[in-house]
Amino acid sequence: MNYQPRPDDVSFLLDTVLGAPPRLRALPPFAEVDDALQAQVLDEAGKFVAEVIAPLNRTGDEVGCRFVDGQVVTPPGFREAYGAFVEGGWPALSAATEDGGQGLPAVLEAVLFEWLSAANHGLTMAPGLLHGAYECLRHHGSNEMKERYLSKIATGEWLATMCLTEAHAGSDLGQVRTRAVAQADGSYRVAGGKIFISGGEHDLTDNIIHLVLCRLPDAPAGPKGLSLVLVPKVLPDGSRNAVHCERIEEKMGLHGSSTCAMRFDDATGWLIGEPNRGLAAMFVMMNAARLHVALQGIGLLDAAWQKADAYAHERRQMRAPGPTPASRGGEAGDLVVEHPAIRRILDSQRAWIDGARVIAYRTAVQLDVARHDTDPKVRERAQRWCALITPVLKAACTQQAFQGASECLQVFGGHGYVREWGIEQVVRDSRVTMIYEGTNEIQAIDLLVRKVLADGGTGMSAVLIELRDELDASREIDADVQRRLAQLRYLTTTIAMAAHADAALPFEVADDYLRVVMLTLLAWAWARIEHAAPGDARWSAPAAAFRRWALPEFEMRLGIVKRACESVTAQTVA
Known part of the structure; x- marks a missing residue:
């Protein structure tokens, strides 16, 4: 299917x-x-x-x-x-x-x-x-660079890569060794190797534009000494640049995508932005990529759910507990979808898909508000939302993609483990989304340590108040969400205070904190969905499944973080 x-x-x-x-x-x-x-x-x-x-x-x-004779087919x-x-x-x-x-x-x-x-x-x-x-x-980019490359990239006539990772430097970009040396004509010669480069070589377009993170000869050590250089596969005069694909990786999944080890042999390139400010330019690209990875997670989970739901409506196995289903007829067994355990799996994953969509789509809208609204205060609020919520979406949606796809595979039983039904491919393909564009652990640390605690939780509190104000305080469901928003605000303040006594604490509880944030956002999203579609069976079943099977994790994660903070406080007093 x-x-x-x-x-x-x-x-x-x-x-x-x-x-x-x-x-x-x-x-x-x-x-x-x-x-x-x-x-x-x-x-x-x-x-x-x-x-x-x-x-x-x-x-x-x-x-x-x-990989055939240095080329990717x-x-x-x-x-x-x-x-x-x-x-x-x-x-x-x-x-x-x-x-x-x-x-x-x-x-x-x-x-x-x-x-x-x-x-x-x-x-x-x-x-x-x-x-x-x-x-x-x-x-x-410079005006000349934009004139030469921007429309080609915008239209997809030429594809692009993001060349960050090196064999010795995965997430630690400060260890990047690829070098770039300025030439008299304003170009740069780039030398070094990169790994895990998606689409580093392929036959889809005539040219590939590599954006390469590298280091100038006089650059300071660490991430503050990195520059970004544009290195095309084909130079403006039509000649082949000194860019080579050495191999493609044999991967767990994503077999249809070439993941390349690239070598730059004094390849010609041009500086993007200012020297030693490469990360600032690169993060424009990475932040856009992280929202798209979150959307990959949502899409892959939906793909898994569609397969599992279709199978559950066709396969018959045993008798389902409870009242006799109308669909039984003279068949030996009931439809798999009529078994409560399967219904729980399907409705729970549907709850994640549609709830996460609301949050991701809101974030995409806020991206345009941040760029185009005429009110600077509105643009600032939108940018704050995107900065705080993007890492939450990236980590939570990709984790659920893998775990939820695995749950959907369970609906098939043994049939899910073989290739015939295609569900095992979704499980394999989804796993990498938890790793690339910044591992999910890095997303959690980015959220809590670099963004939430950087201003003492003021920005996160403002986002939560904004969500609170969009709810109807008179509705029971909305009131429950408001209580959770308040709990999250208090939790944020608690972590900020405890972090003064133990600087390692935020790093230890970052994953749990991110999950609390995501579950709070999902509760808000489902309150909005139910308000928009009262009594609609299409939405009421996943809404009920979210509150019954997913939302209890909120209390568990909240308790983990609170106990960790209390432990730090107790040790400080002692």
Whole structure:
């Protein structure tokens, strides 16, 4: 079964739950983006993903990318599908019109890439960094660089990579050794090796634009001495640059994506931004990538759920407890979906998918508000939301993608462990999302240590108050969410105080704190969904499953962090 996007569900969350269209139309660039245009884009995107991208998913996994004489050959059909992707204008959905883009809101691009990842994660890895590379060059590239490369990247005519990792330097970018030496003509010669480079070599486009994190000869040690250099596979004069793919990795999943070890032999490149300020330029790219990885998690979980739900509605096994199901008829067993244990799995994963969508789509809307709103205070609030919530989404959605896909595999029993049904591919493909673009542990530390505690919790408190004010205090469900928002605010203050006595404490409880934040956000999201669709069975079953089976984790994680803080306080007093 291939993945099938559901534009109606997404439109309900965007329009009715979040009220996104009028908020976006209030921004000058999107004044002409009405409901009809949004619906048309979503419908066409859904058709393209279902008809062109999804059917290649199994081939991508079973055939995979091949490394032949230093070149990467992508799986059958990938090159043609990517060509159709570019021809349809899909890579340029949110890029500025002056750069060849369509100038549409970021949330529509977010939905598109969620669906693409669900349908064919391997193929989607190829254009996955285009948006980040585009934003990086748009904000930090020279005028000459923009003129030469920006529209090519915006339209997807040329693909891009993000070359950070080295064999000895994984997450510790301060250890990067790749060197760049300035030349008399203003270019740089780049020498060194990078590993784990998604799409470092392929046959999808004629040129590949590598954004390489490196070090100038006189640079200070550590991360503050890193620069960012643009190194194209093909130089402006048409000659081949000294960029080589040494091998592609044999991976657990994502066989349709080439993960390359790259070598730069005094390759020619040009500096992006200022010397020794490479991380500032790179983080424009990384932050965009992290939201897209969160959307990968949501999409992959939806793909797993669709497979499990379809199987559960066809497979019969034993008798289900409780009243005799109407579907039994003369069959020997009841449908798997009628067994309570299976119903719990399916409804719980549906709760994560749709609740996380609300939060991710709100974040995508806030990205445009931060860029385009005419009120600087509104832009500041939107930027604060994105800074705090992006690491939460990246970590929580990718963890749930892997764990939830594994739960969905359980619905199949032994059939899930063999290739025939395709669910095991989702489990394998989803695992890497917890690692790349910053491991989930790093996301948690980034959230708590670098962002929440940096201002004593003031920013997080402001976000929680904003969510509180959007709820109806008279409704029982909303009142429960308000109580949890207040508990999270108090917990944040408690950690901030305890951290003065034990600097290691925030690092120890960061994962638990992030889970508390995510569960609070999900509770808020489901309160909004239920308010928008009272009594609708499509939403009421996952809403009930969230409160019964997922939300109790809130108290557990809250208790873990509180006990850790109390232990520090007790030791300080002693």
